[in-house]
Amino acid sequence: MGETNDLAAAAGGADPATGLRAVVALRRLVERLEELQVHNARQHGWSWQEIATALGVSKQAVHQKHAGRAGRRGGREA
DSSP: OHHHHHHHHHHTSSOHHHHHHHHHHHHHHHHHHHHHHHHHHHHTTOOHHHHHHHHTSOHHHHHHHHHHHHTTTTSOOO
């Protein structure tokens, strides 16, 4: 967690170059975490609608973004 805290501090810092690099790194981390947790939810039988609701997005958005990654493995489709 220390690296994440360092990135968050750098993202809020005064140096734009450092801050923007930190923003990119945090964005990549968030995308990876979302991918992992969507896959986890599908493995536990969550529907695309349940995942969408938890993420605060539409079912279509989450399905379009993650269907190829999380796929239809072991979960309910509806």
